[in-house]
Amino acid sequence: MTSQMGDPGTLGHFGSFGGQFVPEPLMPACIELEEAFRDAWGDAAFKNEYRTILRDYAGRPTPLTRCHRLSEELGINLWLKREDLAHTGSHKINNVIGQALLTKRMGKTRMIAETGAGQHGVASATAAALMGLECVVYMGEVDTVRQALNVFRMELLGATVIPVTSGSRTLKDAVNEAMRTWVSEVDTTHYCLGSVMGPHPFPWMVREFQRIVGDEAFAQAEHEGIGVPDFVVACIGGGSNAAGMFAGFVDSPATLVGVEAAGGAAISSGTPGVLHGMRSQLIQDDMGQIQEAHSISAGLDYPGIGPEHAHLAQTGRATYVSANDTEVLDALQRLASREGIIPALESAHAVAWVLRAAGKEIPFGSSVVINLSGRGDKDVAQVLEILKGHKA
Numbered sequence: 001m002t003s004q005m006g007d008p009g010t011l012g013h014f015g016s017f018g019g020q021f022v023p024e025p026l027m028p029a030c031i032e033l034e035e036a037f038r039d040a041w042g043d044a045a046f047k048n049e050y051r052t053i054l055r056d057y058a059g060r061p062t063p064l065t066r067c068h069r070l071s072e073e074l075g076i077n078l079w080l081k082r083e084d085l086a087h088t089g090s091h092k093i094n095n096v097i098g099q100a101l102l103t104k105r106m107g108k109t110r111m112i113a114e115t116g117a118g119q120h121g122v123a124s125a126t127a128a129a130l131m132g133l134e135c136v137v138y139m140g141e142v143d144t145v146r147q148a149l150n151v152f153r154m155e156l157l158g159a160t161v162i163p164v165t166s167g168s169r170t171l172k173d174a175v176n177e178a179m180r181t182w183v184s185e186v187d188t189t190h191y192c193l194g195s196v197m198g199p200h201p202f203p204w205m206v207r208e209f210q211r212i213v214g215d216e217a218f219a220q221a222e223h224e225g226i227g228v229p230d231f232v233v234a235c236i237g238g239g240s241n242a243a244g245m246f247a248g249f250v251d252s253p254a255t256l257v258g259v260e261a262a263g264g265a266a267i268s269s270g271t272p273g274v275l276h277g278m279r280s281q282l283i284q285d286d287m288g289q290i291q292e293a294h295s296i297s298a299g300l301d302y303p304g305i306g307p308e309h310a311h312l313a314q315t316g317r318a319t320y321v322s323a324n325d326t327e328v329l330d331a332l333q334r335l336a337s338r339e340g341i342i343p344a345l346e347s348a349h350a351v352a353w354v355l356r357a358a359g360k361e362i363p364f365g366s367s368v369v370i371n372l373s374g375r376g377d378k379d380v381a382q383v384l385e386i387l388k389g390h391k392a
């Protein structure tokens, strides 16, 4: 049986979503990349090098941790897949290590990346430093001000940060700028895209680089005697941590739940359209103008969602729900005070839905695995400001 999250073919179609909606000059770059990735991913030596770096440098496998106190309070059997313990504090390292290795394999010396809150930029700069690649990160000017500390982190790691001044000067514009630069410098430069979005092969390739999360969790759940969990839950920005997690369970009976930010819910309040080279669900007005996404966590502020998630929603294989800022703040505090784990605000969306759904959509006694995509250290100043009214 072929997997429900398998190879989308050379056109990169996930049902009616995905594809390569790019200007003519970008097509050769997409084709070169899809051929290079297809070749690398079929090469045992490449996979072995990727897995070895993730083990020895990034700290994989990450643990599967049982939440004893919350399980008792909620009447469910709750576990966390601990991507917060991976190097740089989230699942993003899995993707950038894969793409940096691919950059070298293609004989390129330079990586460019887009970033919103700065986390993908920091991860990209990290992988580039490790592998001796030049790294340039495009960041909306507005975000460079909001995330000054991450700009400095990238600079410490040897990257150059270029503020993007077009459009709304945020993530959407940084992606456009990175794509433009990629076309003009494709001989030397790889575009390291940060989530399961953009033109084919990115949604497929990034999902494959994140699949290790779901594959580990599947084996760990079996080892712990959970068997196949009843529910597998992950937060969704572009959808990469969820895609990697879901890939490990999609062909099992587990119920898959993706949790979007209420202010950026591309599945529940979006409509089909084309953005950044893909056809997917987007938050747009009646005229097809892309709307700004808003949530407490900058990492979920993307006005769309990866095309494979749009497809999984359409086929009903995965369910998409949302959590609002108030629930997310409560969830962060509850996980911190009950289990001693401060989650990233993004990850707290997944926790928030489980807290709300336990005993309702999630029947008592169910086994639930949440992908804890990242740690919350980066968010504590913001949380302090909101909860205490302090200017941090």
Ligand SMILES: *Cc1c(COP(=O)(O)O)cnc(C)c1O
Pocket: 089, 090, 091, 092, 119, 120, 194, 195, 196, 235, 236, 237, 238, 239, 240, 241, 242, 299, 300, 344, 346, 347, 373, 374, 375
């Ligand atoms: C970037 C990020 C996300 C959102 O990105 P996805 O591609 O949807 O996974 C979620 N959690 C953390 C901790 C992040 O850094």
